[in-house]
Amino acid sequence: MSDVNTQPFAGYFYRDVPAEDPELTHVEPGTVCGEYLRRYWQPVAMANEVGDLPLAIRILGENLVLFRDHSGQLGLMHRHCAHRGASLEFGIVMECGIKCCYHGWHFDIDGRLIDAPAEPLGSPVRNKVVQGAYPVREEQGIVFAYMGPPDKKPDFPVFDTMCLDDTESKTFSLSMPANWLQVYENTQDPVHVLHLHALSSGVQFGAASGVEQLIEYRDTPLGMMNIQTRRVGDHLWTRTTDSILPNGNQTGAIWEEAEGKKIFQRVSMLRWMVPIDNTNTMTIGWRYFSDKLDPRGQDTPSMVGKETIDFMGQTAGRPYEEQQREPGDYEVQVSQRPIAVHALEHRVTSDRGVSKLRNLLRQRVRSHTDTGDAPMPKLNAAQQISTYCQDTVFPVGEVEDDDSLMRTFGRRVADTVIESDDQLHENRIKTIEAMCKTEFG
Ligand code: FES
Numbered sequence: 001m002s003d004v005n006t007q008p009f010a011g012y013f014y015r016d017v018p019a020e021d022p023e024l025t026h027v028e029p030g031t032v033c034g035e036y037l038r039r040y041w042q043p044v045a046m047a048n049e050v051g052d053l054p055l056a057i058r059i060l061g062e063n064l065v066l067f068r069d070h071s072g073q074l075g076l077m078h079r080h081c082a083h084r085g086a087s088l089e090f091g092i093v094m095e096c097g098i099k100c101c102y103h104g105w106h107f108d109i110d111g112r113l114i115d116a117p118a119e120p121l122g123s124p125v126r127n128k129v130v131q132g133a134y135p136v137r138e139e140q141g142i143v144f145a146y147m148g149p150p151d152k153k154p155d156f157p158v159f160d161t162m163c164l165d166d167t168e169s170k171t172f173s174l175s176m177p178a179n180w181l182q183v184y185e186n187t188q189d190p191v192h193v194l195h196l197h198a199l200s201s202g203v204q205f206g207a208a209s210g211v212e213q214l215i216e217y218r219d220t221p222l223g224m225m226n227i228q229t230r231r232v233g234d235h236l237w238t239r240t241t242d243s244i245l246p247n248g249n250q251t252g253a254i255w256e257e258a259e260g261k262k263i264f265q266r267v268s269m270l271r272w273m274v275p276i277d278n279t280n281t282m283t284i285g286w287r288y289f290s291d292k293l294d295p296r297g298q299d300t301p302s303m304v305g306k307e308t309i310d311f312m313g314q315t316a317g318r319p320y321e322e323q324q325r326e327p328g329d330y331e332v333q334v335s336q337r338p339i340a341v342h343a344l345e346h347r348v349t350s351d352r353g354v355s356k357l358r359n360l361l362r363q364r365v366r367s368h369t370d371t372g373d374a375p376m377p378k379l380n381a382a383q384q385i386s387t388y389c390q391d392t393v394f395p396v397g398e399v400e401d402d403d404s405l406m407r408t409f410g411r412r413v414a415d416t417v418i419e420s421d422d423q424l425h426e427n428r429i430k431t432i433e434a435m436c437k438t439e440f441g
């Protein structure tokens, strides 16, 4: 720190912009982070984006084409035809696979060359050429792809929050010209909820999110969580927000007001921050709706879809003055530079979550590079992956040392959410409620 210059008007000494941190931000084929991310199923598009024409998409720096053939199978291939490189976005979707428009080479969805019509019968080309293709899976309106080494393909992950029967869902996909990591780590920066979403330009979500909070962080079997605890009237409210490594996140009820008791209320979003390339990110997932998540009827499902969602500040296109007067997540994340430069940051106590998330990712990336090992989540009795994002609101009278009560309450809710992960939904509610009654009732 000896070269730190703290004199007034010191701009002259702070002009250099060092390079970004490539270990965590670069994602193209062959990069350490890119190879780690490729070991997991990644959402690549909403199923309703795939119409009768091929869809050109870009994921992890690879130009791809996604299509549904006439027999209903989805195909995901490298965009440039293996023959002489014409784009398959101009290809002809067939009963089985896709045909390049330039010379008619016809590929099955797995990339095998079915026909090369300009070649003589018996030409060896049919056995010698494949078009690069990836396995895909359509799940609840989202197309997921596995872009890693074929012999390492994991089972498709089904998360517990995808299987709740009292909840409706809609898919969404939002893109942003910013590196994936700064979009992802925003979810472990709960301090910004108070400032950006409540104090800076007025309340953007529930008014209770503007109440000062106690924040702690904890490892979970899937990555990490932050624990936010607030006092709202006679209640304590603990929200746990989980990061599902490598790039998944869940968020509690958007408009939560903590007005009455609730135990283990699940999530308003399950989403992934998928790198399009090093400087563009797609946030894609499900927005969940239920009376419990939204008792005041503030959700607008009709606004949820491609480049649109029903809460402010997540997309491009607002008038510049409005962006300046009421900035949201989009404005802050994009304006951190195309790839945020960690070497220029002054991370402090309130950035512990961001540092923790980077450390976890760095450990995973390095371990994957060194050993080829990418940890996969364990399954519960329903063959689902238990997750850790929830809200618990419990009536507790004021006490002399309210900070200490809030801290203990938050920790105990988080402990119990983690420890109950071998149970299914209804039992986890009972376990957490029993803990609240016994220890805080
Ligand atoms: S470039 Fe595709 S068939 Fe020739």
Ligand SMILES: [Fe+2]
Pocket (backbone or CB within 6 Å): 186, 192, 193, 196, 197, 329
């Ligand atoms: Fe935010």
